[in-house]
Amino acid sequence: MAKLWVRTAVLALVCAGATPAFAAPSPEWTGKVRQMLAAKQDYPxxxxxxxxxxxxxxxxxxxxxxxLAAVALVQPTGSATLDREAIAxxxxxxxxPPPPGGPASVIVPLTWKMM
Structure with a gap:
C-alpha cells in the first residue's frame, strides 16, 4: 500500500512539473495580442x-x-494554405508584451474573407 502511495505521489509531481501553469489573461493584454497578430496577418x-x-x-x-511558448491550431479554416498562414x-x-501575472494562454480567431 505504501509503495502505491509513493508511486502515485511521484507521478503527480512529475506531471505537475511537466505542464506550465498559465494565468487567465487580462482583456487589455488580450487586445494587444490581437492587434499584434492582425498587423502581421496576410492573405496568401x-x-x-x-x-x-x-x-x-x-x-x-x-x-x-x-x-512565444507554443502555438496550436484549435479550429482549422478548411484551407491548408490559410491554416499554415495562421500558425505563421x-x-x-x-x-x-509580457503577460501580467505570469505565463498566459489565449485563443484568438483569425479570419480571411474575400471582399
Whole structure:
C-alpha cells in the first residue's frame, strides 16, 4: 500500500512539473495580442486565387517574458494554405508584451474573407 502511495505521489509531481501553469489573461493584454497578430496577418495569394475563406482559432501560449511558448491550431479554416498562414502569423510576431501575472494562454480567431 505504501509503495502505491509513493508511486502515485511521484507521478503527480512529475506531471505537475511537466505542464506550465498559465494565468487567465487580462482583456487589455488580450487586445494587444490581437492587434499584434492582425498587423502581421496576410492573405496568401494562392488562397485568394482559389477563393479560400475561413476563420482559424489559434491557441497561443506566451511565456512570462513575452516570448512565444507554443502555438496550436484549435479550429482549422478548411484551407491548408490559410491554416499554415495562421500558425505563421503567431511566429511572425515572435514576442508579445509580457503577460501580467505570469505565463498566459489565449485563443484568438483569425479570419480571411474575400471582399
Amino acid at each position: 495569394r494562392a488562397a485568394q486565387v482559389r477563393g479560400d475563406e475561413g476563420t482559424a482559432k489559434l491557441k497561443i501560449d506566451v511565456a512570462a517574458d513575452g516570448s 502569423v503567431a511566429r511572425k510576431v515572435g514576442a508579445f
